Amino acid sequence: MKYLVATIIVLVLAAAAAGIFSYRMSCEPMLHAAAAKGDAMAWLRADFHLTDGQFAAIRQLHQSYAGTCEEHCRLIQEAVRARDALKASTAADPSAAAAADHKLQELRLTCETAIARHVRQVAALMSPADGKRYLALVLPKIADFDHTVAPDLRLNHPH
């Protein structure tokens, strides 16, 4: 009986060790650390095997894009405010509201095109395989993002 219990204990310990070892071998600690810190640039560097030169060039590209992003952000906010004001007014002109909606959609499309162009430039700085993987991860999200921005995100973001 004691040997039966001992054998079961050894088996459980061996299974636990195999599970932990397999977990350790399959997980990506740098990715996990970047996610825990919310550090997207660290993720970019680790996940896409960027050299120091590539990383610096991408960082530079992001910084230069930040101005475009700010301007788009301001234009979208203004368009949203204008459309909401039109819709809220009692004597709302349906054609003016539709035009405001249309303008907002155009701005969003312009923005989406600009981001897609930007990420393609970033991908071009990576190795071909990593660039392809980066685009496969990022481009579908850009297309979906406009529809998936949850209002509660507003509370969590430092902007």
Added chain:
Amino acid sequence: MMKCNSMNSSRDPLAEILRRWRVTPPAEPDFRSSVWRRIGRESRATWSVYLRPHAAAWALATVVTVSAAAYTGHLTARAQVRADREALVVNYLVDLDPRVQAVFKSPAP
């Protein structure tokens, strides 16, 4: 009654023989110590002695259990990697996407 008994004893010599029969086994001087030796052998049986008759069953149980645990560990790690990557892509795009930033920066209703 007496008559009946005397009749039995006169008719059945087997009963008389059995009554007189005495077994006198030869004394075995080593009997006690050999019993204790056998008890000692059983109590000192090693783990390998226990496992040997069940070797196939335990080997199968080990392979199945360890493989299942390793596979579960692998799946858990991959799920973790996917979740981390998903969170990082969203985090990355939030910083790039003016449409999202417009939502963040606009005053709360």
